[in-house]
Amino acid sequence: MFPTHRPRRLRRTPALRRLVAETSLEPRHLVLPMFVADGIDTPREISSMPGVFQHTLDSLRSAAVEAVEAGVGGLMLFGVPKAEDKDPQGSGASDPDGILNVGLRALAEELGDSTVIMADTCLDEFTDHGHCGVLNATGAVDNDATLIRYVEMALAQAESGAHLLGPSGMMDGQVAAIRGALDASGYVEVGQLAYAAKYASAFYGPFREAVGSSLQGDRRTYQQDGANRRESMREVDLDVAEGADMVMVKPAMSYLDILRETADRSPVPVAAYQISGEYSMITAAAQNGWIDRDAAILESLTSIRRAGADVVLTYWASEVAGWL
Ligand code: PBG
Numbered sequence: 461m462f463p464t465h466r467p468r469r470l471r472r473t474p475a476l477r478r479l480v481a482e483t484s485l486e487p488r489h490l491v492l493p494m495f496v497a498d499g500i501d502t503p504r505e506i507s508s509m510p511g512v513f514q515h516t517l518d519s520l521r522s523a524a525v526e527a528v529e530a531g532v533g534g535l536m537l538f539g540v541p542k543a544e545d546k547d548p549q550g551s552g553a554s555d556p557d558g559i560l561n562v563g564l565r566a567l568a569e570e571l572g573d574s575t576v577i578m579a580d581t582c583l584d585e586f587t588d589h590g591h592c593g594v595l596n597a598t599g600a601v602d603n604d605a606t607l608i609r610y611v612e613m614a615l616a617q618a619e620s621g622a623h624l625l626g627p628s629g630m631m632d633g634q635v636a637a638i639r640g641a642l643d644a645s646g647y648v649e650v651g652q653l654a655y656a657a658k659y660a661s662a663f664y665g666p667f668r669e670a671v672g673s674s675l676q677g678d679r680r681t682y683q684q685d686g687a688n689r690r691e692s693m694r695e696v697d698l699d700v701a702e703g704a705d706m707v708m709v710k711p712a713m714s715y716l717d718i719l720r721e722t723a724d725r726s727p728v729p730v731a732a733y734q735i736s737g738e739y740s741m742i743t744a745a746a747q748n749g750w751i752d753r754d755a756a757i758l759e760s761l762t763s764i765r766r767a768g769a770d771v772v773l774t775y776w777a778s779e780v781a782g783w784l
Contacts, residue, residue: 483766485758487531487781491578491731491773495670496520496563497540508666509740510747512775514540520563521570523778530781534576536626536773537563539585540671549594550586554612558586561620568621578653579622581614581638582629590668590675592629592682601682606631611641618647624705628655630682635702653731654704657692657718659684663711663737670736692718693725700728706771711735713760716767723768732769734760739775754783 470480497504497514504514515523524535539560541552552558560579567577583606584592593606606629614625625642627634635654642650660683668675684691696707707726709719710733723730742760746753757776764772774780 483762485761485765485780485784487784488533489765489770489772490532490761490777490781491534491536491576491771492524492527492532492777493536493538493733493773493775494520494523495538495540496559496566497672498545498559499542506666506670508669509736509775510743512670512739514670517563517566521566524567524571524575527778527781528571528575530778531784532575532777532781533771534578534624535567535571536578536580537567537622538580538671539563541586543672543674546586546588546674548588549609550583550613553583553586554609554616556616556619558616560585561616564617564620564622573623576623577621578624578626579617579620581610581617581625581627583609583613584629584673584675585671588674590673591677592679593631601631603631603633607633607637610634611637614638615641615645615647618642618645618650622650624651624653626653626655626708628658628710630655630658630679630684633702635699635704639703651705652703653706653708654699654702655710655733656696656699656704656707657684657709657715657722659686659711659715661686661711661714661735661737663714663735663741666736666740686714689718689721693721696722696726700726704728706731708733708773709769711738712764712769712772713738716763719764719767719769723770729770730768731771731773732764732767733773734764734775736775758783 495514503519506512582592593601596602660680706729708731712732712734742756745751
């Protein structure tokens with residue numbers, strides 16, 4: 461009538477629980493995604509992501525310094541060009557005076573090697589049609605023509621001081637194309653955090669507002685189908701073979717199984733991106749008083765770490781690093 465096995469013994473006090481916790485969350489595990497916008501005078505709050513801002517160059521610098529002082533592992537920068545500067549080729553992405561490259565130089569000047577500066581290497585913020593690549597005559601995303609643009613963009617980002625580039629467009633061969641161009645241009649030390657397993661997800665919704673994207677249609681011809689698992693392992697293997705220094709799974713919370721499998725097989729460090737919709741869901745539920753905000757944030761981040769992420773990109777990075 462009495463149980464022989466009592467797992468509750470190790471849960472009785474906070475000290476016992478702390479002693480046996482398998483997963484840790486430290487500031488260095490967290491990367492803060494940031495948005496820098498062209499043509500604004502004051503930071504603009506993203507209405508679908510309360511608490512997240514499109515930054516001016518000045519507020520970008522101060523928020524970045526704050527994050528680094530809180531101990532975050534790195535920063536991932538996205539650019540938000542003016543609507544009138546967008547075109548079919550996403551020219552602003554490779555223009556040294558484009559907002560993302562200007563923002564990267566500001567971060568590099570402010571922070572140098574004291575943190576890890578990462579850049580989103582993708583065209584969707586810069587194209588007028590909102591796709592991650594350039595289109596062919598039929599309106600489909602042209603893989604190989606897009607690689608040429610990614611190479612131009614990558615070289616501009618390396619020149620602007622990014623330590624790690626984040627190719628996120630899911631074009632075939634993007635990691636190899638960028639690696640080859642970086643090496644040929646002397647940027648052998650600039651690495652890639654490759655978005656290896658990136659799914660077409662409804663949870664990117666708020667990001668569209670964050671970067672002012674005007675996407676027509678969807679990304680299902682290049683981002684992965686959420687029904688698939690094996691395909692992710694193939695993408696991870698290809699990216700590693702093409703020279704990825706780290707690989708990423710994205711989104712995080714709906715894809716923890718993929719994250720675990722990636723972590724088990726990857727020879728390089730693994731990141732996961734807790735994306736805009738994940739941020740907004742928790743924020744909205746907390747604002748309604750339906751969940752305990754801080755506990756939900758910590759639980760979500762711990763689950764992503766437990767599933768195998770070495771690094772977690774999260775819009776709460778700065779705040780959570782401050783708590784830890
Ligand atoms: C592509 C990119 C996207 C996100 C990061 N990089 C948008 C997309 O693929 O549709 C989404 C990030 C988020 O939702 O927080 N530039």
